[in-house]
Amino acid sequence: MTQLRFALAQIDTCVGDLDGNAERIMRYARLAAHQGAGVVAFPEMTLTGYPIEDLALRATFRRAAWDKANWLATELEADGLGDLYVVVGTVGTDHASDRPRNRLVVLHDGTVWAGYDKHFLPNYGVFDEFRIFAAGDKATVLDIDGVRVGVAICEDIWQDGGPVARIAREGVDVLLTINGSPYEEGKTHTRLDLASRRAAEVNAPLIYVNQVGGQDDLVFDGGSFVVDTDGTLLERSPMFVEHLGIFDLDTSAAHQTPGVIAAQPDPDEEVYTACVLGLKDYMAKNRFSGVCLGLSGGIDSALVAAMAADAVGGSNVHGISMPSMYSSDGSKDDAADLAANIGAHYDVQPIEPLFNAFQSQLSLEGVAAENLQARIRGVIVMAYSNSKGLLAVATGNKSELACGYSTIYGDAVGGYAPIKDLLKTRVWELARWRNRAAAAGMGVGGLSIVGNEEGNAGVPVPDGVMIPINSILKPPSAELRPGQKDSDSLPEYELLDRVLAAYIEHAHGRADLLADGFDVHTVDTVMRLVDRAEWKRRQYPLGPKVTALAFGRDRRLPVTNAFRE
Amino acid sequence: MTQLRFALAQIDTCVGDLDGNAERIMRYARLAAHQGAGVVAFPEMTLTGYPIEDLALRATFRRAAWDKANWLATELEADGLGDLYVVVGTVGTDHASDRPRNRLVVLHDGTVWAGYDKHFLPNYGVFDEFRIFAAGDKATVLDIDGVRVGVAICEDIWQDGGPVARIAREGVDVLLTINGSPYEEGKTHTRLDLASRRAAEVNAPLIYVNQVGGQDDLVFDGGSFVVDTDGTLLERSPMFVEHLGIFDLDTSAAHQTPGVIAAQPDPDEEVYTACVLGLKDYMAKNRFSGVCLGLSGGIDSALVAAMAADAVGGSNVHGISMPSMYSSDGSKDDAADLAANIGAHYDVQPIEPLFNAFQSQLSLEGVAAENLQARIRGVIVMAYSNSKGLLAVATGNKSELACGYSTIYGDAVGGYAPIKDLLKTRVWELARWRNRAAAAGMGVGGLSIVGNEEGNAGVPVPDGVMIPINSILKPPSAELRPGQKDSDSLPEYELLDRVLAAYIEHAHGRADLLADGFDVHTVDTVMRLVDRAEWKRRQYPLGPKVTALAFGRDRRLPVTNAFRE
Known part of the structure; x- marks a missing residue:
């Protein structure tokens, strides 16, 4: 033997x-x-x-x-x-x-x-x-x-x-x-x-x-x-x-x-933990100790802030509320509540004076005026990042990234996007799971991956609610014009996400999608949105390659790379 | 037979x-x-x-x-x-x-x-x-x-x-x-x-x-x-x-x-034409008829504007001068001259009032304040793009992109970057070539690739000078603080570009670079800058992949794609 x-x-x-x-x-x-x-x-x-x-x-x-x-x-x-x-x-x-x-x-x-x-x-x-x-x-x-x-x-x-x-x-x-x-x-x-x-x-x-x-x-x-x-x-x-x-x-x-x-772990905890670990390690390996992000009062930024607090502690999270003339009072309150729940720094930077300054020169209308608001917020988030040495985290989810429903150089700015591979309906599910876990006693930073100390339950959350219920329940809106709803531009998320899951995650083609039972109008709308959003998902400008070895297509290095000769 | x-x-x-x-x-x-x-x-x-x-x-x-x-x-x-x-x-x-x-x-x-x-x-x-x-x-x-x-x-x-x-x-x-x-x-x-x-x-x-x-x-x-x-x-x-x-x-x-x-063609004409063709086809295949870009009076934006005018005609180029408190009068004049030479639209959008509006809320200093200026310009360029349906073109060259000497979401914004694969010294060479060609009678749009009409010499350039001599001769500066010069932060371009050519285009490692005769300080500086700038060259935020198929690493579609099912 x-x-x-x-x-x-x-x-x-x-x-x-x-x-x-x-x-x-x-x-x-x-x-x-x-x-x-x-x-x-x-x-x-x-x-x-x-x-x-x-x-x-x-x-x-x-x-x-x-x-x-x-x-x-x-x-x-x-x-x-x-x-x-x-x-x-x-x-x-x-x-x-x-x-x-x-x-x-x-x-x-x-x-x-x-x-x-x-x-x-x-x-x-x-x-x-x-x-x-x-x-x-x-x-x-x-x-x-x-x-x-x-x-x-x-x-x-x-x-x-x-x-x-x-x-x-x-x-x-x-x-x-x-x-x-x-x-x-x-x-x-x-x-x-x-x-x-x-x-x-x-x-x-x-x-x-x-x-x-x-x-x-x-x-x-x-x-x-x-x-x-x-x-x-x-x-x-x-x-x-x-x-x-x-x-x-x-x-x-x-x-x-x-x-x-x-x-x-249960499936929601598993995915949530994967996202937190990704952020935590990206920060540690690239020497960031804190993050900054815009807190709109919506579910996406709330979930990302919760993940960041679980990754590095609430005191290392800098939430910035950037209300405009179209932001509802409810949204402002939800953002403040979230920051309080996770123990984050919280600043309010109204964008209306900045918006007016730009508009006095540019007089923009329609989508251009909507994008302007998002880009002013992007500038502010990056200003926090640059002046305080924080990692700017982007709060976009997979549904909106897939459909191009975001402003390039606006809400899409950041060095890391913890929920970029989560469909919107999954964002809601994970928020609900995190609240259930909080109610059951898992405080901020109480995930098994942090610290690894026996019985570390994290910093208790007031009333056992981490993500404001209102942020979970209210209809999603970019709040870039009066009364705007995501559903003005996109199919309802429950439908959209099922199409996106089939089209992207299961690689179904158009014929498959129709066989899946989706109606032709929805299928064509979603496929057109997704295929056209490719440039936005890349963000960096394309440019002609004229030398034997260039960047991008030729040279593919990891971003996280500690090798120093 | x-x-x-x-x-x-x-x-x-x-x-x-x-x-x-x-x-x-x-x-x-x-x-x-x-x-x-x-x-x-x-x-x-x-x-x-x-x-x-x-x-x-x-x-x-x-x-x-x-x-x-x-x-x-x-x-x-x-x-x-x-x-x-x-x-x-x-x-x-x-x-x-x-x-x-x-x-x-x-x-x-x-x-x-x-x-x-x-x-x-x-x-x-x-x-x-x-x-x-x-x-x-x-x-x-x-x-x-x-x-x-x-x-x-x-x-x-x-x-x-x-x-x-x-x-x-x-x-x-x-x-x-x-x-x-x-x-x-x-x-x-x-x-x-x-x-x-x-x-x-x-x-x-x-x-x-x-x-x-x-x-x-x-x-x-x-x-x-x-x-x-x-x-x-x-x-x-x-x-x-x-x-x-x-x-x-x-x-x-x-x-x-x-x-x-x-x-x-001669080598300069060949590279210049490749860049113009890349831009021209990107525009045509993605249905853009005009471009907008910031004109700083510097050589990079001047060359890009000239290329754009050669690609689609000066009347389809929208140049935007965005002077700050640190912009020299010479720079403003050079930008205006360039626009006049190529027959471009020319607007002046001072950024000082916008900068002051941000600073009254943010009070930024140092690099954060410098980046703010570049990002305000980025917002303006994108506002032109969104409101007029123009392609924003980025003016960054390969030397600055390689070293990360640019502001993410600032001067790097745009959908296409015609000179992103040209080292700075090559930018100067091509500008000189284009002026020689203009002096010899090649007007705006006079390249063989445009129109293909026999003897089409393009729109004559006043005095045979397309790119202001001053833009070619003056020491490069980002003009983001008083008296700033690129050489404060980077090796002189003549040296830098030789190292970059060896390191990137010929894939020489550190030992090779030292054997090439470059001094150890320069080699280490350049390698560190280039390796660390990877995230900036990508721009889009990284994020954890949690599903079987996601974007980016999994799904690689061309941006230019006319397939519509």
Whole structure:
């Protein structure tokens, strides 16, 4: 009988931060050794952060990552951890083509011991790996104290054939996969189903270690797990927090003994937490300690402010009420109530004098006059950002962004938009969930992802209401002209969101949408709005490319990038 | 002896405009037949426009393109052109995987006759084809009236092996390649060298038909040509204009007889024309007839205004002078002179009253106060855009965009940025070139790409000076505080631009830059500025992705897209 203890180190790395990521690996390796692990596995591209996009193309970065891996191996041994097998992801170089590779290495006995290069390079959705990396063409089985450990990186288990098929033929005691799998609603089940299938295919338990944390517009949810050949869940780490999971492999047992299985959050809590973690990490990794945003009294800015307060505390949120001549008293009160509920700074900056100053020169009418109001607010929000060093957060939701129902350089300004992938109806649902959680005692900053202290319930919310009920119940309005309602310009959100979900999230074409039962007028209206809003979603001006390498289409670097040569 | 006349139809298509593109194909097919051609060849993805990005993934679009190809074949025959072989590019579907293919078809005798699917799918730089298309795996040789015509699509000739190698083994009389090859400075020579090599490889002349015109941030320069097996240039079409070139193939001749070889423009004229064409087509394809922009009296806005006037005429250019308390009298005069020289509308909108209105509420200092000025100007430019239906053009150059030396939502606003890929020193060079051309008699709108009328010299420029000499000679300044100079914040442009060219355009890393002879302080300064400015170049806020398909990273549609279901 051979037993081997695996530690699943679900950690939060930062792209380009070789020093910080290496320190974190050291810390979790020590923790794993302390808990008696023989192997500790980290996520895909742990050392470099993920996804590194075109940073991988920079040779100096690849050299620095290689040096750091060697430093880490040496340091681990010096620390008395030379016996531990430390599995980390990093970037390598294919010396034939001089192109980067997405690599797994094992640090052991003071050396960078074995390498495996990712075989299947995803190039769809958010992934651009075929563009960046050269594909690996070998399967690797490690012999760790007599235990045969097959290894794979993320996409390698999502496609049939390749290294997993070869590993299945060779036979292993366990399949270890390291992943950088971004969060999506409902993906937990998809991953588990897939992993169960692969465990059956290789006839051995599968260990799935995933990254956690936000990186630019991706959120990694962790939720690492181990699944047995018959689909039994043997271990599951919590979502959205760093965690060291433990799995004891017994190679002589037909079935493994289950360990700790973390509970799954409910669907609203899951999405809310993903949005808060994305914002929290974007701020931390880009060195922002506070945010500013316009508070209109509407539901979007209220939810975003609540998320920001949950991420960094109410005292680091600067809400700015910017009423115009068309703002209702109710809206002003709702904005003030929200700020009070979350303990935010609250300033009132009326825009009417500024609007009048512009109008005395420009005499705008119609949509131009409406946009002017939104843009004056954008200038004020950015003035707070610039003068106080705050991150401006945009409050647009996916429904309005999809349809172009926003003012470019106006309400769309900001460095981060926490709810840009939430349809309006989902915004209402999450606001209701947050209020229910507040009523049940979850104060500001009381989410599990903040602090990680036992029993930290956050700062209590007065009367247990975080988001004013009025902001949830009143009909949505941009309040840019008297009596304006969103429904003047858009289908009712309940209908609109169902069409948008089908058209965008499920990629239904026009014929599919009609077959879904939507009427032809609505379908054509929504498709036209969505297709035409593309330029607004980009915001930056297009311009002709005239040199061999330019920005934008050629050069794709992460925004969050701590690499400094 | 077999002779076959090929017509090279270098045309300007619009992405998604199946009707318009088909009409244009009809027109050029008639012209080709009228000139006695047996074959007329159009560029890559002629019918759909190129690059179509994720529009290819929409099944309804692929069906519409297929219907349009059949309509075209029928229409050609009905028009008495059934004998003509019409080679067009379009999108197909791989029925096994239901993925799109980049396809060449031949329309003949009223039917869509033969197909070839692109084999090598570029996925670097501006290209995302591997992401979008399924690769073809066959080589195709057409038999046209006894002449063996090998075919290939663009990238197929840029890589060794694949269909061209197979064609070389089978033997052909001519290799016909259809292309959507974007413009880059100096690419003409690269293409010709490559084509000569392939002509030698297949031991037959090579016909290279390229697209012309602007599509979003790409410009296609045309410059179609035919090259013989020994590298002799047999035909060359002019750059930047639609054109029907003629090549007579004689299969019994060891060497072909050269035809018309268009002259190459000088390098400054070439780049200037590329920028003007990009703007002109962006406007036409997105239905803008006029532009508005801020005229500061500086060189950047002066050059952009001149380009806009050359693209659409001075009377469609709305220049706005927006002086502040820090604007020099010289700057105001230079802006007015420029507007007069190009015949533009010219308004003065002082920003001091607006600045004071904001400051009475916000009391900003330092950079925040500087940004406020730029953002007030942004609001004014967008007010002109919204109220008059004008395209706002941004005037930023590549040097300042690279270094983040601009105000987000301020001077960076606009839908198109004609000089965003020109370094500052190149801006000066092009301004000088445009003045030399004006002095030599090229008036406003006198470029070859506008109108195409013989001897159209454009609207004469007073005194033969288009861009005020002062705008070219004075030290660059943002004029956002007293006595400010760009060189307070950036290395001198002559040095900066050499580092930027090496770092961005030639992808030199830090070690390379030091080996290039740049001092360590400059290298580190420039690299830090460029790497940190990534978020500003994007402008739109990042936000967490929480659904399976979202915008941005998932959904990549062209901005210019005329497809309407």
